[in-house]
Amino acid sequence: MNEEVDLKERILGKIFSKDSIFETIKDLCLMGSRFSGTESEKIAQEYMNKYLKDIGIPVINYDFEYQGWIRGECKFSIVSKTKEYSFPAISLVLAPSTNGETIETNIIDGFGGSETELKRIKNSTPGKAVMIHSGDTEEGWLHRRIKYANAYEYGAKVFVFANHNPGQLFPTGSVRSNRIGEIPAIGISKESYEHIKEILRKEDVLTCKIFVSNEIPKLTSKHIIWEIPGKNKDEVIVIGGHYDGHDIAQGATDNAASIAAILEISRLMKEVNYIPERTLRFVAFGVEEFGVVGSTIYVNDSDVADIVGMINLDGLIGHIPKHITCSGIEELLVKVKELKNELLYDPKITNNIISASDNYPYFLKGIPNVCIFGEKPDPRVGRGYGHTSADTFDKISRLDAKISTAFAFVFIDAFSKMKEMPKRLKEAEIIKILQDAKLEDNLRLLEKWPFK
Numbered sequence: 001m002n003e004e005v006d007l008k009e010r011i012l013g014k015i016f017s018k019d020s021i022f023e024t025i026k027d028l029c030l031m032g033s034r035f036s037g038t039e040s041e042k043i044a045q046e047y048m049n050k051y052l053k054d055i056g057i058p059v060i061n062y063d064f065e066y067q068g069w070i071r072g073e074c075k076f077s078i079v080s081k082t083k084e085y086s087f088p089a090i091s092l093v094l095a096p097s098t099n100g101e102t103i104e105t106n107i108i109d110g111f112g113g114s115e116t117e118l119k120r121i122k123n124s125t126p127g128k129a130v131m132i133h134s135g136d137t138e139e140g141w142l143h144r145r146i147k148y149a150n151a152y153e154y155g156a157k158v159f160v161f162a163n164h165n166p167g168q169l170f171p172t173g174s175v176r177s178n179r180i181g182e183i184p185a186i187g188i189s190k191e192s193y194e195h196i197k198e199i200l201r202k203e204d205v206l207t208c209k210i211f212v213s214n215e216i217p218k219l220t221s222k223h224i225i226w227e228i229p230g231k232n233k234d235e236v237i238v239i240g241g242h243y244d245g246h247d248i249a250q251g252a253t254d255n256a257a258s259i260a261a262i263l264e265i266s267r268l269m270k271e272v273n274y275i276p277e278r279t280l281r282f283v284a285f286g287v288e289e290f291g292v293v294g295s296t297i298y299v300n301d302s303d304v305a306d307i308v309g310m311i312n313l314d315g316l317i318g319h320i321p322k323h324i325t326c327s328g329i330e331e332l333l334v335k336v337k338e339l340k341n342e343l344l345y346d347p348k349i350t351n352n353i354i355s356a357s358d359n360y361p362y363f364l365k366g367i368p369n370v371c372i373f374g375e376k377p378d379p380r381v382g383r384g385y386g387h388t389s390a391d392t393f394d395k396i397s398r399l400d401a402k403i404s405t406a407f408a409f410v411f412i413d414a415f416s417k418m419k420e421m422p423k424r425l426k427e428a429e430i431i432k433i434l435q436d437a438k439l440e441d442n443l444r445l446l447e448k449w450p451f452k
């Protein structure tokens with residue numbers, strides 16, 4: 001048998017013959033959230049360093065500074081004509097405190113928080129606490145940071161972000177990237193949202209009280225970087241995924257499981273002495289959940305001349321089938337579709353552009369990049385359990401852990417030995433792709449538009 005095929009089949013066999021991926025997922029989940037600035041983040045860094053050292057792979061730790069944020073107390077209540085109701089709530093990440101005071105203001109429904117929805121109520125938004133749900137807007141799905149920016153633009157005093165999925169779960173997430181937001185922002189459950197809307201319907205005008213105290217120190221974090229040298233050492237494929245999660249959860253599917261997958265793949269490549277066509281550079285990114293902060297700093301700060309492709313794994317495990325997005329790059333889409341026969345089963349392949357994950361800084365350098373994640377059965381659930389306390393390891397099946405890791409491995413193998421990589425994009429081509437996808441306005445709002 002051809003030796004290369006043999007090695008590939010041995011790796012696939014080893015993925016299925018043990019539960020080591022699932023064990024690593026549990027290790028990463030049970031050590032804590034790995035949220036930036038917490039003790040568990042450091043434990044995760046040490047864990048990855050030790051894992052790789054133990055299997056004989058040299059590791060680089062890349063340190064960087066960022067705007068930190070530490071969660072404090074959050075109190076939220078509604079004052080109706082007859083009674084004061086207190087509702088459980090949490091602050092969103094990078095949202096400011098109320099400076100030791102309790103904000104008292106009227107609360108209104110801002111629906112999905114799109115431009116159209118807020119424009120319609122623009123006379124009532126200034127100075128109010130505006131409730132915006134995490135579900136689809138009238139114009140389709142919008143990222144939370146866009147909804148926050150919209151609420152701020154329309155004069156909201158507080159952003160109240162309501163989960164659209166049931167289960168008494170608070171949604172979290174950052175409100176800005178690498179800087180503190182302008183107005184306090186809290187997350188409430190769908191059930192609280194429905195309750196408040198009902199009181200609002202009966203009373204017409206409703207007051208709320210909000211108190212939040214968070215700390216905002218400057219902090220440092222690190223990326224963990226390692227390589228499997230290829231036959232061609234001049235061309236590098238980056239395979240990345242973020243290891244940080246949100247402080248209220250284990251961050252199992254988002255994104256401990258993807259990290260477990262790349263550790264397992266690296267371990268097995270090393271074990272069977274697999275030599276890829278091009279060098280594979282694995283990066284476990286820190287501080288993604290603060291708005292793709294860590295990878296942006298790293299990509300802008302390092303020499304990317306030898307990088308010919310980037311594969312980002314964010315939410316790889318948790319759902320089947322897999323969805324591969326090709327960032328609006330036509331040549332890449334064609335070439336990825338050609339790999340289909342090698343991929344064990346049919347993934348969904350689209351030309352969607354993901355700007356809220358670690359592939360985006362590479363895209364802005366023109367590097368052909370894909371993002372791979374498990375496609376949820378119903379897009380209306382949005383993140384589902386993601387960014388809530390329910391994103392825990394028990395939601396992941398051992399079988400999915402194996403199938404997804406096997407899928408990632410065959411994709412990495414096929415992608416890295418493409419005869420000719422798609423060419424790097426020039427700035428004008430990047431701009432055209434983003435404008436054609438009608439993303440410019442939103443990216444400017446998100447401060448993710450580095451062009452003039």
Ligand SMILES: [Zn+2]
Pocket residue numbers: 242254255288314315
């Ligand atoms: Zn993620």
